Amino acid sequence: MARIVAGVACSHIPAIGAAWDNGKADEPYWRPVFDGFEYSKKWIAKFKPDVLIVVYNDHASAFSLEIVPTFAIGCAAEFPIADEGWGPRPVPKVIGHPELASHIVQSTVLDEFDITIVNKMEVDHGLTVPLSLMFGRREAWPCPVVPLCVNVVVYPVPTGHRCYMLGRAIRKAVESFDLDLRVVIFGTGGMSHQLQGPRAGLINREFDTRFLDNLTRDPQSLTRIPHIEYLRETGSEGIEMVMWLIMRGALDDDVREAYRFYHVPASNTALGHIILENAS
């Protein structure tokens, strides 16, 4: 059977992709960001996942305002890289895992999650920046990816509790898949940041640190954070952290924190990153 063996949380700041793509990774501003992922690159090379499930949000790339699915799973064989206004990132296209993806859709819908099926989709920095940070520069990504898009653009976004429960349902789905696969799940976005309006630039290190601490030891408490608290305490875009709870819900109750990295600033954002391994 397939198993989810670990979870990775990671911000997906577009400026990181731009710095990487334009050869600025060695500049003093960016070097600490990329150095913060040196351990992670070694960790994932050793961990060798067969498939990744990447929870992220589309930033008005694949989904305009014509259709705004709350949860959508990419079931295509491959996902081209989106042009977000400055040309597509020069990274490999993302190869899907249509069998596992559609299996997860079937299983989670029967578990009462109303998932949107996406058979044609371009992927943006939300998905590709974490891949660049975790795998570095590649001719092709080392394994297929099941993209799971969460609406965090049009308010209200799904609740943290709903996200956590979806994680649980995804775990159950993966464990009923016939192939023997090692799956690692990524939760992306966050941490505290506000990109818009006169309050832009808000950062809340205390909230972020507590969130990282509780992600390991008391995720249930995080599922009870109301939307207004995310907006007020972590900035309007900090609410992306609900996506991390899908990742966490898919893991064991007991996890081991293998690595943590936190850095301010990456452009407008507090970059947070954590690797959690199932204790069992």
Added chain:
Amino acid sequence: MALPKEYDDLPGTFVFDADQARRGYHLNMFCMSLMTAGNRAAFKAGERAYLDKWPMSEEQKQAVLKRDWNGMLELGGNIYFTAKLAATDGLSFQQIAAMMTGSTQAEYAKMMLNGGRPVEGNRSKSEWKK
């Protein structure tokens, strides 16, 4: 009965809720059209004529022409959409963020290097009135 909007109390923040999304639909769809190189060139070649192809309000069109980044958000724009207009202008997220806060790029970048805008004093509109 309408759902309560507790977030109306947040200072300096435009929450892109269903009402804003409805108001800004065409403004955002215009921004979305800038995702292809051909459309970016057409827009650059004649901004007003390009905008007139979209059923946006005159107010929204003026906000775009003036690059009034906060104004666009107030009129229903969403930052991930208006960022495509910024990209068309060759501006980064950090550059438009600085503009929206009314600081220079250098001041804003320095604030971020110093740990960002603190949450203390920035939680509620009442704190901004003092």
